Amino acid sequence: MNMESGVDMVAIISRRHLLTKPRLLTFLVMIQMLPQHPLAILGLPWAVPAVMLVPDPFNDQQHIYVFHPLPDSLGEGVFFEADMNSQPVISFAGVGKAFQHDLTRKKAVALHNLTFAVSAGEAFGIIGPNGAGKSTALKILMGFSRADRGVVTVGGQGPGHALGHQMIGYLPENPCLYENLTITDHLRFAARTTGFSGPVAPRIKELLALVGLSGEARLPIRRFSKGMTQRAALAYALFHDPDLLVLDEPMSGLDPLGRQMVVDIIRQCHARGKTILFCSHILTDVERICDRIAIMNRGELQSITTPKELNNYVIAPELPPGTTPLEACFLEIVRDGKPAHRPYPAGEAA
Amino acid sequence: MKKTLAVAIISFQEGLRQRVLYGILIFALFMMSAAVLLSGLFMRDIAKITIDFCLAAISIGGLLVPFFLAVNQLARDIERRTIFTLLCRAISRRQYILGKFSGLALLTVTIVAILSLSAALAIWTSNVIYGDYFFQNLNIQALAVAVGMSLLGVLMFTAVVVLWSCITTSSFLVTLLAIATYLIGHTTEDLVRFMASPPPGVEISPMVQHSVTAALYIFPNLAAFDLKLAAAHGLMISGGEILFLLTYGIGYTVAALCLAIFFFQRRDLT
Numbered sequence: 001m002n003m004e005s006g007v008d009m010v011a012i013i014s015r016r017h018l019l020t021k022p023r024l025l026t027f028l029v030m031i032q033m034l035p036q037h038p039l040a041i042l043g044l045p046w047a048v049p050a051v052m053l054v055p056d057p058f059n060d061q062q063h064i065y066v067f068h069p070l071p072d073s074l075g076e077g078v079f080f081e082a083d084m085n086s087q088p089v090i091s092f093a094g095v096g097k098a099f100q101h102d103l104t105r106k107k108a109v110a111l112h113n114l115t116f117a118v119s120a121g122e123a124f125g126i127i128g129p130n131g132a133g134k135s136t137a138l139k140i141l142m143g144f145s146r147a148d149r150g151v152v153t154v155g156g157q158g159p160g161h162a163l164g165h166q167m168i169g170y171l172p173e174n175p176c177l178y179e180n181l182t183i184t185d186h187l188r189f190a191a192r193t194t195g196f197s198g199p200v201a202p203r204i205k206e207l208l209a210l211v212g213l214s215g216e217a218r219l220p221i222r223r224f225s226k227g228m229t230q231r232a233a234l235a236y237a238l239f240h241d242p243d244l245l246v247l248d249e250p251m252s253g254l255d256p257l258g259r260q261m262v263v264d265i266i267r268q269c270h271a272r273g274k275t276i277l278f279c280s281h282i283l284t285d286v287e288r289i290c291d292r293i294a295i296m297n298r299g300e301l302q303s304i305t306t307p308k309e310l311n312n313y314v315i316a317p318e319l320p321p322g323t324t325p326l327e328a329c330f331l332e333i334v335r336d337g338k339p340a341h342r343p344y345p346a347g348e349a350a
Numbered sequence: 351m352k353k354t355l356a357v358a359i360i361s362f363q364e365g366l367r368q369r370v371l372y373g374i375l376i377f378a379l380f381m382m383s384a385a386v387l388l389s390g391l392f393m394r395d396i397a398k399i400t401i402d403f404c405l406a407a408i409s410i411g412g413l414l415v416p417f418f419l420a421v422n423q424l425a426r427d428i429e430r431r432t433i434f435t436l437l438c439r440a441i442s443r444r445q446y447i448l449g450k451f452s453g454l455a456l457l458t459v460t461i462v463a464i465l466s467l468s469a470a471l472a473i474w475t476s477n478v479i480y481g482d483y484f485f486q487n488l489n490i491q492a493l494a495v496a497v498g499m500s501l502l503g504v505l506m507f508t509a510v511v512v513l514w515s516c517i518t519t520s521s522f523l524v525t526l527l528a529i530a531t532y533l534i535g536h537t538t539e540d541l542v543r544f545m546a547s548p549p550p551g552v553e554i555s556p557m558v559q560h561s562v563t564a565a566l567y568i569f570p571n572l573a574a575f576d577l578k579l580a581a582a583h584g585l586m587i588s589g590g591e592i593l594f595l596l597t598y599g600i601g602y603t604v605a606a607l608c609l610a611i612f613f614f615q616r617r618d619l620t
Contacts, residue, residue, distance in 0.1 A: 099620065136620070142438060144619040163440070170438035176430045178360065180367035185360070186435070192356035193439040220367070236435070 088117035095150030110136045125286040126279035128296035134279035169242035175233030179222035183232045194240035207235040226253035247278035357449020365457040381407035382472040396484040398582045400476045404469035405578040412504035420511040425521035487584035496581035502599040503575030509606035516614040535572030
């Protein structure tokens with residue numbers, strides 16, 4: 001299992017440890033008091049993954065705990081306390097999702113045991129080949145799709161919760177806006193639904209200038225090119241100046257100029273302390289923007305690394321010259337399952 | 351409430367700017383012009399034919415909202431993933447469904463209002479052209495009730511289309527189900543009446559009888575809201591009947607929307 005940096009693992013617990021650790025007892029007592037926890041009343045809190053905010057009984061502080069059951073073990077799991085200096089805005093704990101074919105009833109696993117957390121102010125990128133489960137993870141985070149197992153939280157709320165959504169600006173993959181409406185109509189709708197308190201017209205003007213669509217304010221979306229639609233959707237996502245940006249392939253369909261523009265906007269947001277979670281196929285963009293990069297393959301999180309760690313990555317000699325460390329790492333993971341030349345793979349400490 | 355209204359406004363705007371709406375209006379206006387011209391061919395029934403034509407145009411114009419716009423706005427919203435644009439805001443699925451229905455209802459009311467004005471103009475023109483003699487039985491109240499009930503019937507049918515959109519995964523299937531619902535809704539009442547007094551020598555199996563009765567209760571009884579014939583003859587239905595239709599229409603619409611919300615909240619939008 002991968003444990004990312006920013007989260008300190010405390011202990012691997014089993015039933016016999018429970019009585020010896022007062023903090024764990026507090027955790028278990030608290031978990032019993034959470035009515036939304038499916039197994040709380042059965043007294044089996046350790047059977048399912050959980051992310052909990054627990055008040056410390058000895059002082060006024062609160063602790064964020066993540067409990068992740070180990071696969072194929074009853075009552076054992078990884079129990080860790082999140083770093084309080086960088087509270088996770090997003091957390092995935094043991095998330096699994098499978099899609100069933102309507103006719104054949106055959107199941108295809110889209111996500112398996114996905115566990116990671118994104119801290120406030122962090123730029124976190126997810127890369128992976130097609131079908132890796134990146135978009136599925138983001139859809140679960142947004143509450144569009146439900147996880148079969150595991151726990152997902154956004155800003156301390158469950159996915160799809162209005163309070164969580166209030167802080168999110170979401171850009172879907174291949175964004176579809178209403179084609180008979182203008183971008184101005186969409187932004188006015190955003191103003192009505194996000195509780196934006198400032199003057200709307202100047203904000204619309206500002207955003208259209210930011211994404212280079214000032215001249216197209218009155219044009220219906222059906223007349224937009226793919227790149228223009230992508231930029232319009234980004235303006236829509238940014239309208240309420242969200243604290244968290246969830247971007248699914250934000251650079252797809254953009255020309256080099258448009259790509260640079262979007263990269264600059266994301267960087268500006270990041271510099272202003274916004275949390276960014278995005279997935280992309282374009283590895284160089286991910287490398288340019290992200291503080292941490294997760295690599296997914298076949299629904300599983302293979303590794304979490306940082307651009308700094310990648311500097312020390314030893315590129316396999318058989319790879320063509322000019323291959324960047326991230327490309328090399330990505331290719332090895334996707335091709336072989338695990339990178340062969342990892343100097344210190346993420347989560348090794350776990 | 352504010353968010354539901356926001357979804358209703360954007361749905362209404364999107365509906366207004368769809369070309370299909372202009373097609374509906376042109377078609378209905380054409381039918382009404384035809385009503386004025388063709389009614390002259392039926393000298394004894396000029397008023398009846400004019401009113402019949404006008405009410406049919408209103409009914410058809412209204413029906414195209416659930417058949418085209420509702421399917422377009424809901425099922426295709428999910429198919430094309432435009433729905434993410436709305437749901438990524440702090441809008442719950444309940445607010446989305448209620449907002450969409452309200453937008454469609456607003457659109458239906460707008461279309462029916464425009465068509466009703468055109469119908470009034472057509473009836474007035476016929477009256478001027480053919481004279482008062484043919485319009486002695488004209489009952490404005492009965493006409494207003496017929497238009498109102500037609501509107502309620504369309505709203506009820508729209509709620510059912512919303513329900514189908516929440517259950518099925520393709521817009522084509524929603525269209526098929528909408529057509530089936532429309533046909534069943536317009537025929538079951540006649541079938542029940544036929545079964546109540548079958549012609550001599552005709553035996554209807556209890557299985558068929560139960561199926562038809564079940565269909566009458568499950569599907570919306572759209573035929574009950576069709577008061578064209580009574581209005582064309584200047585006949586007014588009773589207050590009790592109006593009250594019953596109002597209760598049935600509103601009750602059925604609310605039930606269909608509740609079911610739609612129930613299913614939609616459990617649906618995976620992948």
